[in-house]
Amino acid sequence: MATSTIERSKRKTKIQEALVGWGFVSIPMGLFFVLSIGIFFYAIYISTYNWGIMGPRGFLGIENYTKAIHDPIFLKAIRNSILYAALVVPLQTMAGLILALLVNSKIKGSRFFRSSFYFPSVASSAAITTLFIFLMAPEGLFNKILTFFGVDVPNLFNQGAWLSDSRTALFSVIGLNAWTTSGTMMLFYLANLQSIDGSYTEAAIMDGASRRQVFWYITMPLLKPAHFFVVTSGMIGALQLYDQAILAGGADGSPDYSLMTMVLYIYNACFRQFAFGYASAIGVILFIIIFSLTMFQKLIFGNDAWKAND
Amino acid sequence: MINMAKFRRYFFYGTLIAYSAFTIVPFLWSLSTSIKPQDEVYQSNLIPHNPTARAYATVFGKIQPNFPSLFANSLFIACVVVILHLIFASLAGYAFARLRFPGRDVLFYLVLGSMMIPDQLRLVPIYQLMVKMGLISDRPSNYLAIFLVKAISAADIFLMRQYFLTIPRELEDAAKIDGAGPVQTFVRIMLPNAMPVMATVAILTFQGTWNDLFWPSIILQSPNHWTLPFGILQFKGQFSTDWPPIMALVVLSTLPILATYIFGQRYIINMQLGSSVKG
Incomplete structure (x- = not known):
C-alpha cells in the first residue's frame, strides 16, 4: 500500500517533469521548426521552381542548378x-x-x-x-x-x-x-x-x-x-x-x-x-x-x- | 646573456605596442576626421587645426532619416531581440540540461545541427514567408519580420544548456525537498544562479544585432525603420566625398558597442569562449 503510493507519486513527478519540459521548449522549438528546419526544406522546394515576384511559375527540377x-x-x-x-x-x-x-x-x-x-x-x-x-x-x-x-x-x-x-x-x-x-x-x-x-x-x-x-x-x-x-x-x-x-x-x-x-x-x-x-x-x-x-x-x-x- | 634577455623584452613590448597602435589608430582617425573641416579631410594631422561640429549637426538634423531615428531603431530592435533570446534560450537551455522528457536528445541534436544552415540559405524562403504574412511593408509590422528571423539562436540555447549543466544538482534537490515544483525551481534557483551566462547572452546578442547589416538590408522597407549599419551603407553612397558626416556616423554607432564592451568584457572573455572551447 505504502510503496504503491510512493511509486504513484514518483510517476506523477516524472509526468509532471516531462510536461514542464515540453512546456519550456514548446515556443522556442515551435519557432525553431518553422524558421530553421521548415525554412531549410522550403528553400530546397523553391530552388526547383521558376519563382518570380508573383510566386511559382512552373517546376524546373534541377534546371536552376x-x-x-x-x-x-x-x-x-x-x-x-x-x-x-x-x-x-x-x-x-x-x-x-x-x-x-x-x-x-x-x-x-x-x-x-x-x-x-x-x-x-x-x-x-x-x-x-x-x-x-x-x-x-x-x-x-x-x-x-x-x-x-x-x-x-x-x-x-x-x-x-x-x-x-x-x-x-x-x-x-x-x-x-x-x-x-x-x-x-x-x-x-x-x-x-x-x-x-x-x-x-x-x-x-x-x-x-x-x-x-x-x-x-x-x-x-x-x-x-x-x-x-x-x-x-x-x-x-x-x-x-x-x-x-x-x-x-x-x-x-x-x-x-x-x-x-x-x-x-x-x-x-x-x-x-x-x-x-x-x-x-x-x-x-x-x-x-x-x-x-x-x-x-x-x-x-x-x-x-x-x-x-x- | 642579460643583454639578450633585455633585447627580447624590448622586442616583445615593441610588438605589443605596435599592434595595439594598429588597432586603435584607425578609430582615433575616424573621430578626428568627424570634426575636421572639409579641406583638412585628407591631411595627415590627427588633431584638426580648425575643429568643427558641422558633421554632427548634419547627422543629427539634415539627413533623413537622421541619427536619432537610426539610433532609436537600432536600440529598439537590439533590445527586443536580447529579451527574446534571454527568455527562449533560458527556457530551452534549462529543459535540455535538466528536465527529462521524451524526444529531448533528438531535439537538442537538431538544434546543434541547425547551426550549419547559413543565414543566406534562409534568405529566400524567409523573405517569401514574410511576404505571405504581409510583414514586408512600410508599416511598423515590418519590425515583426526582423524579430521572427532573429527570435531563436541555436548558439545561445547551447550556451545556456552548457551553463545549467554546471550548476550543482544539490541546489535543485534542496528546493525539491522543500516542495518546489520544476517551474518554481527554475525561477527561484536556476535563473538567479545563471546570471553570468544571461549577461553573456545579452551582451553577445546585443552586439550581434546592433552590428547586423544582412537582415536589415533585406527586410526593412521604410527609411523610418533603418538601423545604423543600414544607414551607413545608404549614406556612404549619397555622401560619396563628404567624409566627416559619414565618420560621425561611424563614431556614434561604435560608442554603444564600446560601452557594452567595457562593461561586459569579463563576461565575454571568461564565459563564451570557455564554454565553446573547453566545455
Whole structure:
C-alpha cells in the first residue's frame, strides 16, 4: 500500500517533469521548426521552381542548378569566395594564435593589450569597413604612410587605388578582415591556452626540452580544440562574406565583379533579378559547400576535437 | 646573456605596442576626421587645426532619416531581440540540461545541427514567408519580420544548456525537498544562479544585432525603420566625398558597442569562449 503510493507519486513527478519540459521548449522549438528546419526544406522546394515576384511559375527540377554552374558571374563569385577563404582563414588563425601567445604571458598591461586587440572584432562591420574605405582611398592615410616610407604611390601599378582596382580590391578586403577577425580568434586560443595544465610543460622543461620543442610538441597538440573551432568557424564565416563586399563594391561587387561573392550574388538574384528560385538554388549550393567543408575538417581533426564541444 | 634577455623584452613590448597602435589608430582617425573641416579631410594631422561640429549637426538634423531615428531603431530592435533570446534560450537551455522528457536528445541534436544552415540559405524562403504574412511593408509590422528571423539562436540555447549543466544538482534537490515544483525551481534557483551566462547572452546578442547589416538590408522597407549599419551603407553612397558626416556616423554607432564592451568584457572573455572551447 505504502510503496504503491510512493511509486504513484514518483510517476506523477516524472509526468509532471516531462510536461514542464515540453512546456519550456514548446515556443522556442515551435519557432525553431518553422524558421530553421521548415525554412531549410522550403528553400530546397523553391530552388526547383521558376519563382518570380508573383510566386511559382512552373517546376524546373534541377534546371536552376545547371544554370548556376554555367553562369560566368556565379563562377567568378565562387572563385572569389574560395580565394578569400583560402587566404583569410590561415591569416586570421596565425594572427589569432600569435596574439594569444603574446597576451597569455604574465606581462604588465596584458588586460589593456587583450582589449585593444579584441576591439576591432566587436565594432560593426559597416562602421569599420566604411572607415577602412576612407583610409585606403587614393589620398587616404594608408597611401600617406606608404609615401612616408618612400613608396612612389602615384606610379604604383594601381596608382594607390586599392579598393577601386580590380587587381587589389579583394586582397584589400582580405587584409581588412584578417585584421578585424584575428581578435576573436585570439580569444578562442586564449581560452584554450588557459585551460592547459601547466604540469605538462613543466615536466617537459624538466626533461630538458627547449622552448621551441615545448611549443611544437606540447602546446600545439593541446590546442587542438581551438584549432578545430577557429578553422571551422573562420571558414564558415569567410564563405558568407557579404557586408564588406557590398559596402566596398556595391551590389555588383565592383570593380569588374572583383568583390562579387556567393552571398552578394544571392542578393542580386533576389532583389535585382527577382529570380527567387535561382537565388534559392545558389543558397543550397552554398550550404552544400559549407556542410562538406565542415565534415571534411571534422575528419581531419578527428572526433575528439568535435566532442570537446559537449 | 642579460643583454639578450633585455633585447627580447624590448622586442616583445615593441610588438605589443605596435599592434595595439594598429588597432586603435584607425578609430582615433575616424573621430578626428568627424570634426575636421572639409579641406583638412585628407591631411595627415590627427588633431584638426580648425575643429568643427558641422558633421554632427548634419547627422543629427539634415539627413533623413537622421541619427536619432537610426539610433532609436537600432536600440529598439537590439533590445527586443536580447529579451527574446534571454527568455527562449533560458527556457530551452534549462529543459535540455535538466528536465527529462521524451524526444529531448533528438531535439537538442537538431538544434546543434541547425547551426550549419547559413543565414543566406534562409534568405529566400524567409523573405517569401514574410511576404505571405504581409510583414514586408512600410508599416511598423515590418519590425515583426526582423524579430521572427532573429527570435531563436541555436548558439545561445547551447550556451545556456552548457551553463545549467554546471550548476550543482544539490541546489535543485534542496528546493525539491522543500516542495518546489520544476517551474518554481527554475525561477527561484536556476535563473538567479545563471546570471553570468544571461549577461553573456545579452551582451553577445546585443552586439550581434546592433552590428547586423544582412537582415536589415533585406527586410526593412521604410527609411523610418533603418538601423545604423543600414544607414551607413545608404549614406556612404549619397555622401560619396563628404567624409566627416559619414565618420560621425561611424563614431556614434561604435560608442554603444564600446560601452557594452567595457562593461561586459569579463563576461565575454571568461564565459563564451570557455564554454565553446573547453566545455
